[in-house]
Amino acid sequence: MKLGPVFFLAALPALAxxxxxxxxxxxxGTVRYAGGSSFSAATISPAVQVLSPSFFLGSxxxxxxxxxxxxxxxxxxxxxxxxxxxxxPQLALSAGGAASTRSDGIAAASATAxxxxxxxxGRGGAALGxxxxxxxxxxxxxxxxxxxxxRGWWQVxxxxxxxxxxxxxxxxxxxxxxxxxxxxxxxxxxVTLSLWATARGSAVYGSKGAASxxxxxxxxxSVTLEAGAGSYLSDPFQGLPRAGFVSAGVRxxxxxxxxxxxxxxxxxxxxxxxxxxxxxxxxxxxxxxxSVAIAGxxxxxxxxxxxxxxxxxxxxxxxxxxxTYHFSLLVDGKEWVVPGGVAVVSDGMGGLVAVLxxx
Numbered sequence: 380m381k382l383g384p385v386f387f388l389a390a391l392p393a394l395a396x397x398x399x400x401x402x403x404x405x406x407x408g409t410v411r412y413a414g415g416s417s418f419s420a421a422t423i424s425p426a427v428q429v430l431s432p433s434f435f436l437g438s439x440x441x442x443x444x445x446x447x448x449x450x451x452x453x454x455x456x457x458x459x460x461x462x463x464x465x466x467x468p469q470l471a472l473s474a475g476g477a478a479s480t481r482s483d484g485i486a487a488a489s490a491t492a493x494x495x496x497x498x499x500x501g502r503g504g505a506a507l508g509x510x511x512x513x514x515x516x517x518x519x520x521x522x523x524x525x526x527x528x529x530r531g532w533w534q535v536x537x538x539x540x541x542x543x544x545x546x547x548x549x550x551x552x553x554x555x556x557x558x559x560x561x562x563x564x565x566x567x568x569x570v571t572l573s574l575w576a577t578a579r580g581s582a583v584y585g586s587k588g589a590a591s592x593x594x595x596x597x598x599x600x601s602v603t604l605e606a607g608a609g610s611y612l613s614d615p616f617q618g619l620p621r622a623g624f625v626s627a628g629v630r631x632x633x634x635x636x637x638x639x640x641x642x643x644x645x646x647x648x649x650x651x652x653x654x655x656x657x658x659x660x661x662x663x664x665x666x667x668x669x670s671v672a673i674a675g676x677x678x679x680x681x682x683x684x685x686x687x688x689x690x691x692x693x694x695x696x697x698x699x700x701x702x703t704y705h706f707s708l709l710v711d712g713k714e715w716v717v718p719g720g721v722a723v724v725s726d727g728m729g730g731l732v733a734v735l736x737x738x
């Protein structure tokens with residue numbers, strides 16, 4: 380899949396100053412196909428994520444030992460990038476690819492690229508998009524289809540409880556099928572719970588549904604217990620059948636993760652903004668922080684260090700003309716934080732960025 384040079388020029392500043400998270404999971408699971416056959420597997424699953432307020436790149440893979448000495452491998456990569464302006468209608472690109480193979484079977488792969496027009500509404504947002512999706516199975520010709528997508532998301536409550544809904548009509552081999560996907564992710568302290576339900580409707584291919592749940596428990600900032608169960612629909616682009624699954628495992632993270640929600644910050648007070656000559660001065664209270672940096676749309680989301688003033692107060696200055704800007708704080712070099720008491724808008728990925736008005 381080729382992406383144009385404009386995309387890379389827009390994405391590189393965010394990528395250069397993004398967070399990187401890497402982990403390795405080990406677990407066991409059982410898969411049962413719709414026809415009644417089932418198998419169990421032991422798996423190793425590495426994962427890497429690179430993310431910033433306007434960019435996400437994630438990749439993961441699974442190597443499974445199946446019965447009778449058979450090996451199976453799966454891999455997936457997902458990319459999302461917003462173009463410059465946050466909080467108003469903006470263009471974004473999402474792309475993804477997946478591949479699977481078995482030592483006793485055939486290989487298959489699929490890829491999709493969707494351009495979206497997004498609009499944030501404070502704690503939520505919506506997007507409309509369209510693009511091609513392709514799939515290939517070993518020994519079969521390539522299949523390409525048109526996919527439309529309408530989606531929305533909403534954040535509920537002080538803790539990050541994320542609701543989402545997506546409707547995706549796909550024109551596959553001369554007929555339409557539509558997937559409706561609803562999801563909820565809840566974070567409470569050390570526990571993260573995700574729920575998903577999918578319904579597929581088609582006058583030609585029939586209608587069916589699937590649902591799944593996954594839970595994570597952070598034993599330590601570097602070790603997470605994981606469990607999941609449910610079902611998933613068939614993938615016509617890779618020829619994968621409908622199936623149910625149960626899995627459990629442990630995941631070790633290369634760098635310690637915060638034990639609480641990503642948007643939580645200790646002892647935050649409202650932003651104090653003032654003029655100092657031609658500069659705008661911002662101050663935040665962040666007790667216990669070792670470092671605080673500010674990144675915004677005025678500096679291409681490059682984190683700029685704030686200086687400590689003592690008693691948990693951090694200060695920064697910037698040369699800004701009158702207008703409205705958007706920003707987030709990077710605490711201790713690893714956690715993006717939106718300060719409390721400040722107006723917010725959606726960042727287009729289900730999170731929030733803060734609003735700064737310069738008069």
